[in-house]
Structures are given as C-alpha cells and as structure tokens.
Amino acid sequence: MANEKSTNVAGARPEGATATRARRTLSTPARYVINTILVVAFLVIGDLMVSGGAISRYQGFVLQQVGIYIIMAVSLNIATGYLGQLPLGHAGFMSIGGYSCAIFIIRVSEAIGVTSQDFINGTPVCGLLFVVGVVFGGLCAALSGLVIGIPALRLKGDYLAIITLGFAEIIRVVMLNIDTVVGFELTGGAKGLIGIPPYTSFLNVFAVVAISLFLIHTMMKSRHGRAILAIRDNEIAAEATGVNTTYYKTFAFVVSAFFAGVAGALYAGCIGVMAPARFGFMKSIEILVMVVLGGMGSMLGSVVSATVLTILPEALRAFADYRMIAYAVVLILTMIFRPQGLMGRYDFSLGNVIEHLMNGELPWARKKADKEADANA
Amino acid sequence: MALLSVRDLHVSYGAIKAVRGISFDIERGEIVTLIGANGAGKSTTLNTIAGLIKPDSGSIELSGESIVGVRPHKIVEKGLALCPEGRRVFTRMSVAENLDMGGYTRTDAENAETIKVVYERFPRLRERVGQFAGTMSGGEQQMLAMGRALMSKPDLLMLDEPSMGLAPILVQEIFDIIKELNRQGTTILLVEQNASMALSIADRGYVLEVGRTVKSGSGKELLHDDDVRKAYLGG
Numbered sequence: 200m201a202n203e204k205s206t207n208v209a210g211a212r213p214e215g216a217t218a219t220r221a222r223r224t225l226s227t228p229a230r231y232v233i234n235t236i237l238v239v240a241f242l243v244i245g246d247l248m249v250s251g252g253a254i255s256r257y258q259g260f261v262l263q264q265v266g267i268y269i270i271m272a273v274s275l276n277i278a279t280g281y282l283g284q285l286p287l288g289h290a291g292f293m294s295i296g297g298y299s300c301a302i303f304i305i306r307v308s309e310a311i312g313v314t315s316q317d318f319i320n321g322t323p324v325c326g327l328l329f330v331v332g333v334v335f336g337g338l339c340a341a342l343s344g345l346v347i348g349i350p351a352l353r354l355k356g357d358y359l360a361i362i363t364l365g366f367a368e369i370i371r372v373v374m375l376n377i378d379t380v381v382g383f384e385l386t387g388g389a390k391g392l393i394g395i396p397p398y399t400s401f402l403n404v405f406a407v408v409a410i411s412l413f414l415i416h417t418m419m420k421s422r423h424g425r426a427i428l429a430i431r432d433n434e435i436a437a438e439a440t441g442v443n444t445t446y447y448k449t450f451a452f453v454v455s456a457f458f459a460g461v462a463g464a465l466y467a468g469c470i471g472v473m474a475p476a477r478f479g480f481m482k483s484i485e486i487l488v489m490v491v492l493g494g495m496g497s498m499l500g501s502v503v504s505a506t507v508l509t510i511l512p513e514a515l516r517a518f519a520d521y522r523m524i525a526y527a528v529v530l531i532l533t534m535i536f537r538p539q540g541l542m543g544r545y546d547f548s549l550g551n552v553i554e555h556l557m558n559g560e561l562p563w564a565r566k567k568a569d570k571e572a573d574a575n576a
Numbered sequence: 577m578a579l580l581s582v583r584d585l586h587v588s589y590g591a592i593k594a595v596r597g598i599s600f601d602i603e604r605g606e607i608v609t610l611i612g613a614n615g616a617g618k619s620t621t622l623n624t625i626a627g628l629i630k631p632d633s634g635s636i637e638l639s640g641e642s643i644v645g646v647r648p649h650k651i652v653e654k655g656l657a658l659c660p661e662g663r664r665v666f667t668r669m670s671v672a673e674n675l676d677m678g679g680y681t682r683t684d685a686e687n688a689e690t691i692k693v694v695y696e697r698f699p700r701l702r703e704r705v706g707q708f709a710g711t712m713s714g715g716e717q718q719m720l721a722m723g724r725a726l727m728s729k730p731d732l733l734m735l736d737e738p739s740m741g742l743a744p745i746l747v748q749e750i751f752d753i754i755k756e757l758n759r760q761g762t763t764i765l766l767v768e769q770n771a772s773m774a775l776s777i778a779d780r781g782y783v784l785e786v787g788r789t790v791k792s793g794s795g796k797e798l799l800h801d802d803d804v805r806k807a808y809l810g811g
Contacts, residue, residue, distance in 0.1 A: 422680070425673070425676070425677065425680075426680065428666075428668070428669065429666055429669070429677050429680075431668075432666040432667055432668050432669060433664045433665070433666055433667070435628065435660055435664055436660060436664035436665070436666060436721075436724075437666075437677070438628060438648045438649065439626060439628070439648060439652070439657075439658045439659075439660050439664075439725075440652065440677050440678050440680050440681075440724060440725075440727075440728070441648070441649045441652035441653065441680045441681035441728060442649060442677075442680055443647065443649045444649075544668075
C-alpha cells in the first residue's frame, strides 16, 4: 500500500555488473495508478465478502479492529520510529478522538433526526457525518497533541515518556469527571458513553486506513519527513543544517496525535460504547509493543505487527487460559531473536518490486551476477 | 566592515561560566583560528555564534547585522554554517541524503549545482553516495560533515575540531582541503586543539584560556610565540 516516490539515490545498488543497458524505471504516476487499483480492489473484494457473508460478523468486527490498530501503530511510529521520541500517552489521543467524534455524531444525528438504522443502511448524510466526525475527532486529538507537545518536547527520553504518560492519565481522569464539572451530560463519566451509532464498516475503516497510510508515507518522503528523520539521527546536526527542530518535533507529534484521534473515532463507532477505563496506561503500552515488535521506523512493520497482535489474541481464544501466556512468549521470543523488530527498518514498495522484475533483477539472478563479478575481479 | 564581529561575549551553562568576554573579528576571505586547551570555551563560542546556545551578554554581528537570539536555522540562511564537533553526520542516512540535508535551506535547483562542486572537492563522497554515513570511516565522515556544511553555500564556514580522532595523514588531507576551500573564497573560522596545524594555515589566530582571549596575532607570530609554544606546541 506504500506508494513510493523514486528517491534518486544513484548507486544505491552495485551497478555495472548487471546494468549493461539503461535501467528501466517506473514513473511516479504509474506507481500511484498501480497502488490505487490494488487498494480499490482490496476494498471492493473485502466489502463483497462482508456483504456476501464470506466474512462473519465477528470476523468483520475483528478486521475493523485490525484497521484501527494499524492506524494507531503507524501513527505512534511517527513519533517513535521517525522522530525518535518515546511518548507513552498514545491512548490519550485515541480517547480524545473517540469521544469527540462520538459526541459529535450523536448530537448532530439527534438534531437532524438520523437514526442508527440510517447508519447501517449507509445513507449519504451518514457518509458525510462519518467523514466530518472522523476528521473532527482527529483535529481534537491534534489540538490536544499541540497543547501537550509544546511543553513535553522540551524534554527527552525517559522524561518525555513520563510526562506524556501523565498527560494521558489527565485526559482519562477528565473524561471520567467532566460531566460533574460542566454540569451536563457529555462523556457519560464512568458508566461510559452509550448509544453511539454504528458508523463504521469494513469499507470505511479500511478506506481511512489506506488514506492515512498514504498521507503519512507521502509526508515522510517529503522534505518535512527528511527533517524529522534528521532530528532522530542527530538533533544538533539537524539544527546546524538549518532545520527548525522545535517546529518539526511539534509537527510530528501533532500529526501522530491526529491519526491516533482518527483511529479513536473509528474505535468509538466500531465498539459502540466509550469508557475512560479502556484508555489507560496499558492501551498505550499495547500500541508501543506493536511498533517495537514491527520495527521502529518501518511502516510495513507497524502494519504487520498491528495485524498479528490484534488477530493473535482472538485466534487463541480456544486456549482461553493460555492465550495471554502465548502472547507474551511471542513477544519475548521476537525480542530475543529479532531485537530490531520483525521488519527492522525495511519498508515495502510495490513500485520498486515491479521495477526489479522489469529489469530481471530477481534475488537469485542478483547472486549469480555477483558471483560472475567476483570471478572477473 | 568585518564579516563577523564578536564583542565581549559571555556564555554560561547554568552557574558555570564557559566564556567570559571574548572579542574577535573575521574579515572576508580570512582563515581565523581559535586555539586553546580543553575547556577554554572554543566550542562554546562557535555554538553560540551558530545560535545553538544563547549568550548571557555581548554582541555577535554578521556583516553588521546582529544575530544574537536568532534561531539556528535562520542563521544558516544568513550564510553561516557550522560543521559541529565530532562530525555528527546523519548516520542512518546515505551520503547523498546527508548532503541533501546540508542544502535544506536552499532550493533543489541550487543544491543540484552545489552538490557537483562538493563532489569535485571530495571525490571520495561521490564514490560512496549510496552508503550509510554511519558505516564510513572517521576521515570520510569528517569530509561528509564538511561537504554537508558547504551545501548551504556559506559565506563563513565554522569548523569545530576537524582533526579530532583522525590519523595524521588524514589530518594533513583535511587541512589541505580547508586551505583550498579558503583559496576559492570561503571565509573560515577554525577551532582546533591541534594548534600547530591550525596556526600554520591561519591568517590570524586567537589564544583562549578559561573563557578569555589571552593573545592574538597572525598565524606565524603565534606559531613562534614563546608562551604559545610552551603551552600548546610542546616547547
């Protein structure tokens, strides 16, 4: 799903031995077209399987969760993998996005007389409400990310972790008690926010996933992304080469919060009830585990591990008593045998794979060419 | 008018005063060096000029314009580049990407031109465009750090300990390159512990001791000054 602009790093692979004629390349528009077709095909087939009954209600529900956690992991990866900070309050942004979107949709649909059934049938008004609500949830989370990020990003490492952890707890406690403070029903407090219309489906969740991945990927390939990576590598050098480090650290943090808010908005619609207790410290850790397991700085890694770690506990339900142990063992083994994460820093680009195929550069062909080059040398 | 003029600069880290009233000037086209022992305040001075640290008091003027309190990225845009101590290349980026970052404040078209000049100056970098900077040797990393600083086409290039941790033959190579850069029109402010090398290529030098300028003169004068010889050049 990762669209990759050709970064013209000449000589990234040993030329000469294989490249007797000009290397065939895939233009950026062609890459976009191929990826778009694949994403649309994936969405259509998935949607047909859901409506046709090939995917059960329960499986569809798990799949939606997979999509939501993919966005969570990829968004945390911006702050952890790309920016190199360690925020521990990602669940806080998720809850802000979830609550604000859910409250927005509940209130507006009451005001204009849209029922839950309309959401299930998917009327155009509901589609609009969904889009506005999800973006609204993201923006609320981004705003809180800005408020938290400005003081928090003055700190580094452990200190940043603790301060973001503290902020996430504040958010949780606010959600719990704000009704009493403001004096009217807003979040529903400890008993939770109920009556959220089921505004998510396989189709719209994964459409949002595709759009989020595309936006984050494009951002990271741009000069803004390069600035963020430079800060991770060496903050002083980044500053000395002319990167406004304060701005870009805050920017990355806010973008990370925005997408967490979007995921939260989807979560609210998928689960149908919001309770502050769901967004505690453990939720933040769970998402951090996904990022670390997948490989910090690899979008593909985040996607794969979010998928595996969401499905695994469900798939292990048959072994109810042992499933959390199995889950823990998987984590421990991965960290022992693959500490850099499943994918390390590798990122998948379909465009590049096709380019290799167009040039006949297959893994085994490359080895042969290398051997010949060695023999000649 | 001097290209860079520093007057009565005071800098402290918390309660520790690192720089206590340093003043110096750099004219266009010169190589000026600041020498001194550990803790003399050399690097602090450079970092303060680059905007990485805020001074307590004093003035820093670039072509007559005060740059005190200006953010580092704005100072780069004004034509002043710092090649920081310990090289600090972007280890997880390729050579080409590192150089690209050096031209961060400039347009792609400008960078395409400058990168050719940098590759001409440092042919070794061209050979390694796709290699991760972190996997290169110390000397190559130093060249990359200098190339990266040059990508912003600075009027004034500040080099902080370019010879640090390099083999003698590489030190010679780096200093030859510095001389050549200067000959082609870049003004250079050089901070060094290797005083004899620095003074031998410098037009003028300043000797710093615990945050103060204790001596100044032409490179040659200082090289033959008895006190300097005793303190920094081993008798």
